Amino acid sequence: MPLKAELHCHIEGAASPDLVIRQARKYGADPSPFIRDGAFVWHDFTSFLAAYDFSAGLFRSEEDYALLADHYLTALARDGAIYSEIFISPDHAARAGLSPKAYADALGEGIARAGARTGIEGRMIVVGLRHVGVEAIEKAARFAARCGNPRVTGFGVAGDERTGEMEDYVRAFEIAREAGLGITIHAGELTGWETVAAALDHIRPSRIGHGVRAIENPDLVRRIADQGIVLECCPGSNIALNVFADFASHPFPALKAAGCKVTLNSDDPPYFRTSLAREYAIAADHFGLNEKALAAVTRTAIEAAFVDRRTKAALLARLNTKR
Template sequence: MERVRDVSELPKAHLHLHFTGSMRPATLLELADKYGVRLPEALTDALTGGEPPRLRATDERGWFRFQRLYDAARSCIREPEDIQRLVREAAEEDIRDGSGWLEIQVDPTSYAPRLGGLIAAMEVILDAVDAAGRETGLGMRVLVAANRMKHPLDARTLARLAVRYTDRGVVGFGLSNDERRGMARDFDRAFHIAREGGLLSAPHGGELTGPASVRDCLDDLHAARIGHGVRAAEDPRLLQRLADRRITCEVCPTSNVALGVYEKPEDVPLRTLFEAGVPMALGADDPLLFGARLAAQYELARRHHGFTDRELAELARQSIRGSAAPEDVKTKLLGGVDDWLAADPA
């Protein structure tokens, strides 16, 4: 049997991890108990050792169910110390999985009502990220994400806020939630504000809807990265465009299956994107709900798509190159990838 290297020791960057969705199950259960929150049965079953919920978010009812579970989890984050714990534990989990750089995605409006307003919430989050980075040694930054389900004027407010904190660790601006709602072009002004302020454009697209949503992110929002982007595999010309422009797709295989975008892990078009030359950064998306963190995505690529250690190393390099990490951090991590590949398999 061929020996393979431990993917949890492969240096990598994590570019697609949502704030609430990064929580450890045990932490959510403790916080729910602390605040007397009754969690949905489907969520408690999953958190206590059952299978992650199959949500079928490709239909409206399935997405509503996913959002209900996510909102229930978010309702348990109420105090600054909860934010601090969530971020520190997310950093610890990433380090355990070999991550040397994490860009965690957050919509601060979700936490503003309990934390004293939008600015106060943003500062609590950034303080927590700064503290976790110092305590764990992980390079951490923040990507502020607007919500497609809200008015585009709200996105402009968030873009201005994000630009205000570029010197405190905000590196990008995103657009999340159900991509079947809210045209990308409706948010073009918000993304213009963000780009003019020096932020990387990284909207979600090509997950619940097809290649057109990826094209919209490129044409209307001038995306430098695409959150998900897997449906681009259905359009060879779009794949070529992504490859030629070196647009990194933040691909989250476990999430794609859990949300019903693909039926089985082997259906996720990792090979199609990889062989087309599209840069990828594997991500865990919402491990709280989907049950798998970062290293598991690399294991999935190995087990279900036959990625060799050399190919997994290239995936790690692509994640690092696609990140907003400083050049010296990228150089160090890329050197670590080479060392991992040069080492004999255990």
């Protein structure tokens, strides 16, 4: 089994159904409209958001968030992951009635607990949400830049791609870049290749969240390859959300063949009935990647990780030992 690494996972969307049921009992909530037979139930984007918001609303205290991060990273480590980056949102902290710092520190505590038990390394990427607005995104960037948590190492923008324009977020990313944070942004998932091009033009990220719709423009694919931009691909999520009809039509192999740096990630895993282990299995079964090629995907992820040089070297050494 190849060692694995993940760069693209929304932590509130990583809460497993069994953990959500436990939290529902704790707070006297009824999970039955959203969870049946041990799985989340939704049929379109609106019902997906309803299930997501219900579950996210069951994490309200610092201990809840520490438990969530610990639970997820421990499960990742069980499946052979040695590194994890999670997206965290100050807007979720506000809804829970926590300060952004208390929220981030609690998630960091959960990462530390999982690391002490399993050896997995973890970092956090603060994200602003497009549909919340530019002011909130800049506020999230200022928090990421000043929070002082050593596990907060990146900044990004997520949320509804159909809202806002890339140039709206330039100042937020300048704040993050000046603070030395890694830069990633969601683009080219629910919207076409144009959002990926706009991200490269205005934001200058080292990584793109998803980015798979770039396949619609061969010149853009060449640009991504030439600039060494890393794509945080989430095939299981893409199929579940009908971005592509099936794995046979997914562009992961074509992007890889064109020289793009591609990684495998689970996005909001239990909602899409996936996991990081399943994403690696999808790449093997549907995209023809053998164990050596899967190990190379992990290496790409670690080389692109928003982490200090010493930790990165230690992670790469673990990969080399596995060979």
